[in-house]
Amino acid sequence: MKVKGFLKDVGGASRVTKRRQAAFDNASSVPNAADPIGAVAKALHPGFIDLKLIEIKSASKTAKTFVFEAPHLPYFKAGQFLTLVLQIGDSLVTRPYSISSAPYQTRGEHPTVEITVRKPKENGFVANYLYDNAKVGDTFKGEVGLGEFHYEPLRDARHVVALAGGSGITPFLSMAREIRHGKLDMFLTILFGSVSEDDIILRDELEACVCDKVRVVHVLSGDNPSWKGEKGFLSAELIKKYSSEDTTYFVCGPQVMYDFLAKELEKLRIPRRRIRFEVFGQARDITKFDGYPVEKKDEVYKLTVCMGIDEKEIPAKANEPIAVALERAGLKIHTACRSGACGFCRLKVLSGEFFVCPANDGRRHADIDFNYVHACSTYPLSDLKVRVNID
Amino acid sequence: MSDKSKCFKKSYDVIVVGGALAGLASALTLAKKGHDVLVLEQHNLPGGVATSFVRGGVEIEGTLHEMMSIGPKEYPLKIRNFFDEMGVDIDWLRVPDAYRFVDDVSGVNVLIHPGTHGDMEIPAKEIADAVGDPDGKVYEKVLRLLNLCHTVYQSVNTLSVTHMSKAQMLLKHPEFVKTAGYSAKEVIDTFDLPQKAIDILCAYWIYVGNVIETLPFTIFAFLLGDYLGYGSYVPRKFSFEMPLKMAERATEMGVQIEYGQRVSKILVKNGHVEGVRLESGEEIASRYVVCSAYPNKAYTEMVEPQSEVPEGAIKFVNAKTLGLTCFSVVMLLDKDPAELNIKDYSTFYAPNGMDQKKIFEEIATPGPYNYITSICTNLANPEASPKGTCIYSITTLPRPEGWFGVTEENYEEMKKKNAEHFIDLESKRLGVNLRDHILELVIEAPPTISHYTGAFQGSVYGYMHTMDDHIVARLQMGEKENYIQGLSFAGAHQISGDGMGPAVTNGRKGAKIILDMMEEDKKEGK
Numbered sequence: 001m002k003v004k005g006f007l008k009d010v011g012g013a014s015r016v017t018k019r020r021q022a023a024f025d026n027a028s029s030v031p032n033a034a035d036p037i038g039a040v041a042k043a044l045h046p047g048f049i050d051l052k053l054i055e056i057k058s059a060s061k062t063a064k065t066f067v068f069e070a071p072h073l074p075y076f077k078a079g080q081f082l083t084l085v086l087q088i089g090d091s092l093v094t095r096p097y098s099i100s101s102a103p104y105q106t107r108g109e110h111p112t113v114e115i116t117v118r119k120p121k122e123n124g125f126v127a128n129y130l131y132d133n134a135k136v137g138d139t140f141k142g143e144v145g146l147g148e149f150h151y152e153p154l155r156d157a158r159h160v161v162a163l164a165g166g167s168g169i170t171p172f173l174s175m176a177r178e179i180r181h182g183k184l185d186m187f188l189t190i191l192f193g194s195v196s197e198d199d200i201i202l203r204d205e206l207e208a209c210v211c212d213k214v215r216v217v218h219v220l221s222g223d224n225p226s227w228k229g230e231k232g233f234l235s236a237e238l239i240k241k242y243s244s245e246d247t248t249y250f251v252c253g254p255q256v257m258y259d260f261l262a263k264e265l266e267k268l269r270i271p272r273r274r275i276r277f278e279v280f281g282q283a284r285d286i287t288k289f290d291g292y293p294v295e296k297k298d299e300v301y302k303l304t305v306c307m308g309i310d311e312k313e314i315p316a317k318a319n320e321p322i323a324v325a326l327e328r329a330g331l332k333i334h335t336a337c338r339s340g341a342c343g344f345c346r347l348k349v350l351s352g353e354f355f356v357c358p359a360n361d362g363r364r365h366a367d368i369d370f371n372y373v374h375a376c377s378t379y380p381l382s383d384l385k386v387r388v389n390i391d
Numbered sequence: 392m393s394d395k396s397k398c399f400k401k402s403y404d405v406i407v408v409g410g411a412l413a414g415l416a417s418a419l420t421l422a423k424k425g426h427d428v429l430v431l432e433q434h435n436l437p438g439g440v441a442t443s444f445v446r447g448g449v450e451i452e453g454t455l456h457e458m459m460s461i462g463p464k465e466y467p468l469k470i471r472n473f474f475d476e477m478g479v480d481i482d483w484l485r486v487p488d489a490y491r492f493v494d495d496v497s498g499v500n501v502l503i504h505p506g507t508h509g510d511m512e513i514p515a516k517e518i519a520d521a522v523g524d525p526d527g528k529v530y531e532k533v534l535r536l537l538n539l540c541h542t543v544y545q546s547v548n549t550l551s552v553t554h555m556s557k558a559q560m561l562l563k564h565p566e567f568v569k570t571a572g573y574s575a576k577e578v579i580d581t582f583d584l585p586q587k588a589i590d591i592l593c594a595y596w597i598y599v600g601n602v603i604e605t606l607p608f609t610i611f612a613f614l615l616g617d618y619l620g621y622g623s624y625v626p627r628k629f630s631f632e633m634p635l636k637m638a639e640r641a642t643e644m645g646v647q648i649e650y651g652q653r654v655s656k657i658l659v660k661n662g663h664v665e666g667v668r669l670e671s672g673e674e675i676a677s678r679y680v681v682c683s684a685y686p687n688k689a690y691t692e693m694v695e696p697q698s699e700v701p702e703g704a705i706k707f708v709n710a711k712t713l714g715l716t717c718f719s720v721v722m723l724l725d726k727d728p729a730e731l732n733i734k735d736y737s738t739f740y741a742p743n744g745m746d747q748k749k750i751f752e753e754i755a756t757p758g759p760y761n762y763i764t765s766i767c768t769n770l771a772n773p774e775a776s777p778k779g780t781c782i783y784s785i786t787t788l789p790r791p792e793g794w795f796g797v798t799e800e801n802y803e804e805m806k807k808k809n810a811e812h813f814i815d816l817e818s819k820r821l822g823v824n825l826r827d828h829i830l831e832l833v834i835e836a837p838p839t840i841s842h843y844t845g846a847f848q849g850s851v852y853g854y855m856h857t858m859d860d861h862i863v864a865r866l867q868m869g870e871k872e873n874y875i876q877g878l879s880f881a882g883a884h885q886i887s888g889d890g891m892g893p894a895v896t897n898g899r900k901g902a903k904i905i906l907d908m909m910e911e912d913k914k915e916g917k
Binding site (some may be wrong): 009010011012013015016020021022027029030031033035036037038040041042043044077107153272307308309310334361362363365366367369372390391 | 651797
């Protein structure tokens with residue numbers, strides 16, 4: 001074709017129109033809704049499903065394992081958590097629990113998923129309920145396979161040292177089981193801090209995973225004269241002893257352990273990209289954080305909740321996150337991580353003052369500009385008006 | 392528990408299904424005309440793929456490479472103008488370069504900069520110099536081609552808002568009319584350019600989802616006229632700044648936006664929309680629905696009853712080729728860009744050469760892919776992440792069918808294989824092992840897109856621009872393609888196709904169709 005040739009051609013527009021019409025005329029008139037990519041997405045992220053409690057096992061003197069079954073369970077990643085929705089009295093609460101079973105157990109004819117929960121020492125409102133009231137045969141709504149605390153081969157070192165305390169062992173048991181089953185290719189050394197031998201949870205289950213790729217080291221902090229193994233805390237020295245040249249550290253346990261380990265790991269001059277902390281949930285005591293006005297901690301404010309064009313008024317304590325106030329009032333709010341990270345419980349503050357827990361602030365920059373907050377990590381400091389999603 | 396019926400009004404003038412860029416552009420347009428609008432978004436925030444995520448306390452851009460049709464403040468283009476007219480104040484940052492193009496086979500490695508007001512001398516010079524131009528002839532030809540692109544670009548912008556007769560069109564927009572019947576390749580070939588120059592000019596082809604052999608020249612021209620003529624932009628607070636500010640503005644204008652609401656059915660009776668049903672069972676009345684879900688989904692699943700879907704609608708969908716989906720590795724790296732040898736905002740990299748046909752075949756497989764685009768957000772926005780870190784993404788745009796074999800069990804492996812290949816390719820190109828610098832890593836694959844947006848087959852590109860579904864033909868025939876009265880579409884599947892700039896145009900189109908239908912209904916006394 002010559003330049004001049006096409007520059008003289010003025011019929012192009014009608015030609016392409018005819019072509020397009022012909023394509024329509026020749027097309028099939030049979031509806032085709034096939035979407036294999038969508039089907040996999042749905043299988044991996046089914047949202048809330050019914051989880052039937054089929055077994056309650058003892059995991060130690062102070063912990064129980066709850067085994068749930070469902071016709072289909074998503075193939076989650078070892079280290080992730082599930083949430084359970086529980087109706088407790090007038091409250092409708094959602095809580096995250098790290099999954100202690102392995103992803104491979106979601107396959108086969110009887111897909112199961114397990115969580116291990118420690119008997120709370122004090123006011124573990126939800127854990128207590130689960131511990132004392134849940135019985136085999138009960139069905140709960142839940143979401144399986146959430147969170148970012150999992151091994152990522154392109155990011156992490158091949159050798160992972162897991163630093164676990166208490167029920168923080170659960171995500172690592174999931175990883176160990178998946179490795180032992182040949183489904184996860186990594187080396188895992190678990191340094192598991194407990195007070196005494198009695199206190200060790202899931203001990204047999206962990207033992208069953210030990211192989212050339214999985215090592216389990218119990219570290220006891222209490223006075224245990226007969227104990228031959230490692231003693232004390234998860235100190236820098238101990239961590240170094242079990243590390244290799246290139247190691248990624250995964251940390252999961254109670255908040256006090258995080259503060260301690262952050263300092264110990266700093267001593268070892270480990271690059272930031274090699275340390276990963278699991279989110280630790282709602283701050284135990286918000287008044288301890290810089291910037292929280294302690295004088296307001298016992299106030300109870302009026303929380304006006306807008307849902308669409310409807311409005312409700314409920315009380316909200318200054319020392320509890322908005323999410324808890326909503327749950328106490330029996331209002332359903334979609335939460336998952338309870339640590340300000342996942343953003344499921346994002347809502348807009350229309351008016352009033354609030355405090356966001358600095359340790360759990362996962363807001364987007366643009367959201368901050370427009371007073372969108374995550375309800376699980378935001379505390380009212382005055383009467384407040386918020387807009388939430390219609391449940 | 393709330394009583395849902397108390398949360399919604401009995402009825403709305405228009406319901407917009409989907410609160411991404413297109414849906415929100417529809418909502419703004421309709422609200423500005425005084426209509427009572429409800430937006431229902433399935434996710435818990437607006438934006439669809441125009442989003443970011445926070446990992447390890449750092450916000451990371453999820454998808455945006457660059458916005459087209461913004462233009463400098465002094466030379467505003469149509470998307471900037473739309474935002475301004477609507478009172479949506481986006482903090483635009485200019486992207487410093489157009490792109491670097493690297494082809495390991497031909498040895499081309501060149502950085503191209505855009506003009507500012509449709510001036511094409513800078514990119515023409517850079518392209519000519521890169522391929523060798525002793526007598527200035529390549530420059531002259533490239534400039535002529537780019538100027539043609541710009542002229543066609545301006546015509547498309549004018550004609551998409553103005554109706555004129557064919558004679559008038561020929562008089563005022565001769566270049567547009569005369570190139571309309573040809574593919575990009577056919578037109579480019581008439582310029583007799585060296586292959587290397589063509590390859591550099593065609594770096595963007597994957598952004599429009601089709602090879603130049605079957606891509607309408609009009610689309611090619613639109614892209615180059617816009618990107619190379621004016622440069623591109625990004626919002627300071629990531630792509631999410633756009634939908635959030637649009638949603639806030641819409642709310643101010645009286646639009647009700649509800650998140651976490653999945654629409655499962657569009658209710659139709661006697662050929663006219665009557666409302667929608669939410670997944671929860673709640674029904675909400677409206678005579679008009681703007682739908683962001685693909686027509687493929689609407690016509691085969693959502694319209695109730697299915698007997699209300701005319702055969703023409705099914706043929707319309709079946710005649711089209713679904714556009715590209717996305718595979719992206721998004722990383723937060725633990726050094727400033729300069730320390731990692733990252734110098735350019737945007738790079739197109741063809742390690743095995745720019746053989747478009749081969750690449751096009753390859754993107755119809757599960758991978759690994761060998762035509763990639765990498766973006767370093769910090770080079771347009773130095774404060775995008777904390778000092779001593781940078782946001783780096785590597786992307787290709789596969790065709791959905793390449794991922795039809797994905798299962799729950801092989802998904803992680805498929806993702807890993809491709810992501811690893813991408814990181815290795817870029818590490819080699821940069822001379823820095825990126826694996827030693829990854830603070831956070833997120834892999835977005837077609838199922839991720841599907842999960843996040845519900846897009847049919849994870850496609851983000853709507854329908855492919857081809858010679859059989861030519862943009863000029865789309866513009867001419869579009870009016871007759873509304874198969875159900877009261878229902879229009881807003882998304883990449885609307886006339887303008889893929890991209891976040893076109894998403895806004897597509898949303899306005901969806902609104903315009905509804906406004907026209909309202910007029911018709913009024914005339915007919917419905």
